Amino acid sequence: MDLFSKVMGRQTSSSKSIAKERLRLVLVHDRSSISPQLLNDLKEDMLKVISSYMEIDMAGTEVTLSQDEKSVALVANIPVIKLNRVQCGR
Amino acid sequence: MGQVIVITSGKGGVGKTTTSANIGTGLAAIGNKVVLVDTDIGLRNLDVVLGLENRIVYDLVDVTHGNCRLKQALIKDKRFENLCLLPAAQTKDKSAVEPEQMKELCGKLKEEFDYVIIDCPAGIEMGFKNAIAGADKAVVVTTPEISAVRDADRIIGLLEAAELRNPTLIVNRIRPRMVKNGDMMDINDMIDILAIELLGVVPEDEKIVISTNRGEPAVLDMNSWAGQAYRNIAKRITGENVPLVSLEVEDGLLGKLKRILGFNN
Ligand SMILES: Nc1ncnc2c1ncn2[C@@H]1O[C@H](COP(=O)(O)OP(=O)(O)O)[C@@H](O)[C@H]1O
Numbered sequence A: 001m002d003l004f005s006k007v008m009g010r011q012t013s014s015s016k017s018i019a020k021e022r023l024r025l026v027l028v029h030d031r032s033s034i035s036p037q038l039l040n041d042l043k044e045d046m047l048k049v050i051s052s053y054m055e056i057d058m059a060g061t062e063v064t065l066s067q068d069e070k071s072v073a074l075v076a077n078i079p080v081i082k083l084n085r086v087q088c089g090r
Numbered sequence B: 001m002g003q004v005i006v007i008t009s010g011k012g013g014v015g016k017t018t019t020s021a022n023i024g025t026g027l028a029a030i031g032n033k034v035v036l037v038d039t040d041i042g043l044r045n046l047d048v049v050l051g052l053e054n055r056i057v058y059d060l061v062d063v064t065h066g067n068c069r070l071k072q073a074l075i076k077d078k079r080f081e082n083l084c085l086l087p088a089a090q091t092k093d094k095s096a097v098e099p100e101q102m103k104e105l106c107g108k109l110k111e112e113f114d115y116v117i118i119d120c121p122a123g124i125e126m127g128f129k130n131a132i133a134g135a136d137k138a139v140v141v142t143t144p145e146i147s148a149v150r151d152a153d154r155i156i157g158l159l160e161a162a163e164l165r166n167p168t169l170i171v172n173r174i175r176p177r178m179v180k181n182g183d184m185m186d187i188n189d190m191i192d193i194l195a196i197e198l199l200g201v202v203p204e205d206e207k208i209v210i211s212t213n214r215g216e217p218a219v220l221d222m223n224s225w226a227g228q229a230y231r232n233i234a235k236r237i238t239g240e241n242v243p244l245v246s247l248e249v250e251d252g253l254l255g256k257l258k259r260i261l262g263f264n265n
């Protein structure tokens, strides 16, 4: 495989399926009242809550809406750096 | 009482005017009384696509402002005497007409004509609101590109909010070879994502350019793929059942696409 087609990333998926995926995602946002800004606020609030339970990688965290056939899911990918030790009563 | 059908899309340049001209001419060719209304005020085009640009005296704004009678502004087509055009004003702006006036106008037109086809401007502002105000049905045109489909989705939402329910979809400028190579979204992808009923599929066709050059809609060209697609769409609008896909699967996707387009029927 020559370098050019590698750079273009053509082997893995057809441009049609990329288009479909991108379209689905953009429509999830368009159709709901969830703006990227709102999603970001939600992410920050979530991180605040979660970080009082465990040490997480704030920069590596991703919060997105995703859609498969019929349902929409809120997907959060939050890398955990360290789980806090068990403390009394917890 | 006739039916008012608005041809809309959100995005510009996807083929609303081409579709309006071809559906209108196609419906007239099979014996219906049709009037085409160009609501793209300031960017009039339907007249050129139909080859009627030299006959314009009055326009839509003249009618709604009472500068002339409705009959005086209707331009008779060269080919079919049961086909008329009400041209858009070229020098006014979109706010020169209001939705209430469009409703009234459409009401009058559908007493006279079997089909009132409204060519909608791009966008979701005043021009769009005017175009849909008097409509009974909506046809959404898109091309197989993300931006066009996205705008179509937005339009479908706005049509629903305006109580124009169950719009139908025309996918324009499909290129079978690109679909086959996985480089263009196919019809099923789009109707799936938009959750809308398909009215027809129109292929990319050089004959559209040629026919626009001549001012003769491709629907009258028996050798044009796109023309064939528009003939089928016109029939479907009249309620005739022209199948979209034949169940007998033929040689691969190209054969199937030809069937979708209504060839080999
Ligand atoms: N199926 C097609 N094949 C080739 N060219 C097309 C097709 N449909 C539309 N076009 C061209 O695309 C351009 C935009 O079409 P038009 O009908 O004016 O779009 P709109 O009214 O939505 O802005 C025109 O130049 C037209 O000739």
Ligand SMILES: [Mg+2]
Binding pocket: B016, B017, B018, B040, B045, B120, B121
């Ligand atoms: Mg147009």
